[in-house]
Amino acid sequence: MTNFSELNISESTLRSIKRMGFEEATPIQEGTITFAMAGRDVLGQAQTGTGKTAAFGIPLIEKIDPKNPNVQALVIAPTRELAIQVSEELYKLGYDKRIKLLSVYGGQEIGRQIRALKNNPQIIVGTPGRIQDHINRRTLRLDEVQTLVLDEADEMLNMGFIDDINAILENVPSTRQTLLFSATMPPAIRKIAETFMKNPEIVKIKAKELTMENIEQFFVKATEREKFDALSRLLDSQKPELAIIFGRTKRRVDELSQALGLRGFIAEGIHGDLSQAKRISVLRQFKEGKIDILIATDVAARGLDISGVTHVYNFDIPQDPESYVHRIGRTGRAGKSGTAITFVTPREMGYLRIVEETTKKRMTPLNPPSSAEALVGLQEDAMKTLVELANNDLGNYRELAAKLLENNEALDLVAAALKSITKEPDATPVSLSEERPLPMRRERSGGGGGRGRGGNDRNRGGGNRSGGGDRRGGDRRREGGGGGSRTASGGSREGGRREGGARREGSRDRRPRPRRED
């Protein structure tokens, strides 16, 4: 571990870093900061939650000239929530340097953004559609940009943002420095690197597994119909502090949050069709612990850093191994531990194996407790709680208890107290629309050589995955681009079409094949 003071970072930024509570640089920070500060283009890959934001944030802040009022750095992120989060971290890193920063994303009133842009921000963090919108309106000039960051570049590729990014880059000087970071580097990222970067330094933090070791990984084999009860019993028995549940589609997210609500869980969903205000408020409540369970589509949660997420449930197994890595990476961040549980239907087992091949980590099979077993666990909890309560100051309740004992059996009274504080498993019937299973995929045996080299973590050996990562980007783009403007988009064209993925969020069964949402 390296101390930040050994990395040639200025005093003011060191003060900011210290205030943020960072003591030592994480490996990706140590590995990239020096190159980036020397002006090199950097392609950085490191596991989820290992500080990639500061890895590009520190050199970016260092390069800003506080006296130059122009936009000097541009950070592009796939979703609004991520843009907000990244801008908050950059704001903290640039605090001592008094750097002016602005985030621009869809769903936010454009007039307000235009006024704020006149205030000479030096760093812009935004989503592709809204950035382009401002370029077209001539409210954003990028000809003094010296640093460009693409956070979660592979996701932007998946979302079909490649053309938007190309268009934005036509407005950025070609002499700029480009930094690109993600936890996964599917082969298609090479294309981005070739297109947008100059002789990049590739920094890959070596790890035995693609996922973090401090995330325990389980899978539950269950049919589509069994999944919800299994989930609900697991939530009862595992009692996550904060949990994120991933569903495959928007409809799935909505139905799951309703169904969990019916069973008494404090759960809310987040996806691209909700208003921006709603998305931000749900996320804030989740961060504050007012909501225990967040249900999300893939993209809605990409890159999000919410401390205290103890459990991630993949209610639907993701189609791509990369999605799996990013999903479960919402827990076990910054050295904490976490648990990830993936539900898989019997015919989707092939996907599970592909995920395992990619992450180089086996998941442990898990049988969810029966409702009788779940009840036993909850009763044991109630017993502990009662004993703890008995050790507290009970005030005049002791007198009341003495009174009750005059005419009642002590055993009955304690049993009644226990019953009243036991949260018995709720079996309220719920109905979920059945999700179409992923297309059948055979478990691959042997073969598949060449895995695990360099940045190509998901070389699928035989290349039997028709389409692969490259094509998908293009397909999605087309599909979403034309017909996707389903959200009332008001003045700004990206309102519904571009950002945070309203356009890609699958409506019922139109999909030729299930895919990631948002």
Ligand SMILES: Nc1ncnc2c1ncn2[C@@H]1O[C@H](COP(=O)(O)OP(=O)(O)OP(=O)(O)O)[C@@H](O)[C@H]1O
């Ligand atoms: N050097 C450090 N010391 C301690 N904590 C750090 C350090 N650097 C970053 N962090 C904290 O670690 C958490 C995860 O960081 P960050 O969100 O940048 O991860 P990431 O690598 O971008 O993950 P993802 O792949 O999920 O986007 C954040 O809360 C961040 O503030």
Ligand SMILES: [Mg+2]
């Ligand atoms: Mg990140």
